[in-house]
Amino acid sequence: MACEWHSAPLGELISYIGKGVAPKYINDGLDATMVLGQKCVRNQSLQYEQARFHNSAEKAVNPDKEVRKGDILINATGVGSAGRVAQVMADPSRQCITDGHVITLRAKDINPFYLGYFVKSKQKTIELMAEGSTGQTEMNRQRLQSEIIVTFPESKDLQKRIAEYGLAIDKKITVNNQLNDYLEQLVDGKFQELFGGLNFNATLSDVAEITMGQSPAGSSYNEEGAGIIFYQGRGEFGWRFPKRRLYTTEPKRLACEGDVLMSVRAPVGDLNVAFENCCIGRGLAAIHSETPSFALYLMRFLKPQLEAYNGEGTVFGSINGKALKSLEVALPSHNEVMQFESFAAPIDALIRSNENETRKLNNLRNYLLPKLMSGEIDVSKVDLTQLTNNHLADC
Numbered sequence: 032m033a034c035e036w037h038s039a040p041l042g043e044l045i046s047y048i049g050k051g052v053a054p055k056y057i058n059d060g061l062d063a064t065m066v067l068g069q070k071c072v073r074n075q076s077l078q079y080e081q082a083r084f085h086n087s088a089e090k091a092v093n094p095d096k097e098v099r100k101g102d103i104l105i106n107a108t109g110v111g112s113a114g115r116v117a118q119v120m121a122d123p124s125r126q127c128i129t130d131g132h133v134i135t136l137r138a139k140d141i142n143p144f145y146l147g148y149f150v151k152s153k154q155k156t157i158e159l160m161a162e163g164s165t166g167q168t169e170m171n172r173q174r175l176q177s178e179i180i181v182t183f184p185e186s187k188d189l190q191k192r193i194a195e196y197g198l199a200i201d202k203k204i205t206v207n208n209q210l211n212d213y214l215e216q217l218v219d220g221k222f223q224e225l226f227g228g229l230n231f232n233a234t235l236s237d238v239a240e241i242t243m244g245q246s247p248a249g250s251s252y253n254e255e256g257a258g259i260i261f262y263q264g265r266g267e268f269g270w271r272f273p274k275r276r277l278y279t280t281e282p283k284r285l286a287c288e289g290d291v292l293m294s295v296r297a298p299v300g301d302l303n304v305a306f307e308n309c310c311i312g313r314g315l316a317a318i319h320s321e322t323p324s325f326a327l328y329l330m331r332f333l334k335p336q337l338e339a340y341n342g343e344g345t346v347f348g349s350i351n352g353k354a355l356k357s358l359e360v361a362l363p364s365h366n367e368v369m370q371f372e373s374f375a376a377p378i379d380a381l382i383r384s385n386e387n388e389t390r391k392l393n394n395l396r397n398y399l400l401p402k403l404m405s406g407e408i409d410v411s412k413v414d415l416t417q418l419t420n421n422h423l424a425d426c
Contacts, residue, residue, distance in 0.1 A: 035185040036406045042176030044146060044183075046139035050107060051129030052096055054085035062088035065127040067098065069106045072117045072133065075151050076201075077104070085128065096135075098127040101143030103136040103150050105157065107170040114158030114170060118147035120201070134170060141183055144194035145404070149181050152401045182405050192410050193403045200396045207385040214382050215331075218375045222328040225371055229361035236356040238329065239320040243295065243352040244311035245284045282310040286317030291327050293318060293337075296349035300337030302330055304383075316355055324375035325368050329360060 042048075054066045063084035070081040085092070098104075100122045106115045109132070129135055138146045150157070160175055161168040184190055235241065286292060286305045293316045294301040304327065311317055320326035330337075336358065341348030363371075402408040 034189055036182060037185060038180050038182045040177050041136075041150070041179040041181055044138060044141050044181055045136045045176070047095060047135065047137035048172060048176065049095070049135055050131050051133050051135065052085065052090070052092065053131050054083065054128075055089045057084055057086040059084050062086055064092055065123065065125055066130050067104065067127065067133060068130045069109060069112045069115075069132050072104050072106050072112075072115045075115075075117055075154065077117045077119065079123075082127075083130075087126070092126070092128055096128050098123055098129060098135070099137070101138060101147070103138070103143075103147050104129060105134045105136065105150075105170065105175070106132065107134045108132045108161075108168060110161075110168055113161035113168050114154060116151045116154045116157065118144070118151070120144075120198070134172065134175075141181075142187060142190035142194050144198060145183060145190040146181065148194060148197045148400050149183070149404050150179065152397070152404070153179055184406070189410060193400070196403065196410070197396055197400050200392050204389050204392055207389045211382045211385050214378050218324075218328055218378055219331060221374055222332055222371065225367065226329075226332070226361055226363055229363060231359040231361050233360050233362035234356065235318075235358040235360055237362055238360060239291075239318045239326050241352060241356050242284055242286060242311070242317040242319065243355075244313050244315040244317070246312045284311050284317070285309070286311050286315075287319055289323045291318040291320075291323070291330050292316070293330060293355075295351075295355065297347040298338075299340040299348045299350045300334050302327070302334075316352070322368055322372045324379050325372050327379070328371075328375060333358065333360065 051066070056066075057063055064087040065079070066083045066085045067077065067079075068081070068083065071078045073081075098119055100119055102119045104117050104119065106112045112132075136146075136150070137143075157170075157175065157179065160171050160178070162171050163169050184193075286309050288305055288307050290305045292303045292305055292311065294314055295316050296314055304323075305317065318326055318330060337350070340350040340354070399408065403410050
């Protein structure tokens with residue numbers, strides 16, 4: 032017998048909706064409670080490393096405000112931030128809350144992970160619900176509850192099976208990201224071992240060609256148009272390689288595939304690698320070298336120097352082209368650089384391969400889940416055995 036499908040406003044499928052607290056911030060310690068803010072909700076996942084800490088001894092925490100497994104978090108404020116969605120996929124390792132800029136949704140009478148994937152699939156729609164003037168945008172919670180219409184199968188088992196599909200893919204993505212982190216740490220250690228004790232004897236311009244970004248004037252951007260990829264400079268650093276963002280038909284400042292991309296303002300020093308030939312905006316610099324792995328790990332090594340520029344500027348930290356080019360570095364001999372490049376380049380190739388797989392998995396999940404959650408594709412015809420491997424039985 033075919034399973035019945037239903038639809039209901041989001042508000043009918045949640046037992047709790049509310050913002051977090053106004054924290055009393057302290058350093059981590061005995062009375063510290065982890066606080067998830069807007070920076071923690073990014074790329075539809077939670078970045079716990081961006082969390083801050085609240086003094087729970089000075090201001091007690093309402094138990095309803097504590098983050099739980101299955102909670103759906105939506106950024107409530109800020110241009111470019113409001114409407115971003117993530118879900119708590121496992122119980123936090125310690126007491127955890129959100130701040131007043133994050134909305135928490137808690138599911139009822141529906142599989143929480145099914146609901147989480149459905150809400151994430153509507154992120155673009157949710158982002159449009161932010162209202163108010165520039166710098167004062169606020170998510171309309173009433174619209175969120177009434178205008179997001181959730182479709183779901185009546186069968187809780189079918190809801191679970193559909194959710195398992197997304198959970199299995201996300202677990203593989205997490206493994207890829209962890210492996211890439213370990214590989215980067217391995218190469219960082221090798222760089223430190225070989226070059227960490229050298230004295231500064233050169234500038235960055237002796238090592239690489241530096242191109243400062245500039246937004247193409249008068250260009251119109253769209254997601255489907257022809258032209259060259261354009262990286263804006265902010266929000267590009269959630270991946271080892273930037274995601275495709277916008278297009279331009281009027282390129283000015285160009286970076287080559289494999290160039291190191293560095294944020295030059297707000298903040299200075301975030302790093303990435305150009306996934307393809309691209310045009311770079313005002314927030315970026317491209318660092319081009321014939322030994323790209325050496326250039327990348329050199330810039331990672333120089334991060335403490337670069338962070339010093341985050342205290343400059345009247346509004347936010349910045350570094351100009353002249354200062355970047357004249358940044359002092361230790362330049363080893365050619366043979367030593369090539370020795371490091373021979374070690375690091377194959378590892379970087381593996382990192383890129385893992386990232387390519389992650390992109391494909393993201394695209395697969397984002398394409399198929401909405402079809403599964405609308406009943407357009409019958410989940411019984413999708414073999415989840417190899418994806419789940421019985422490790423999601425409690426979802």
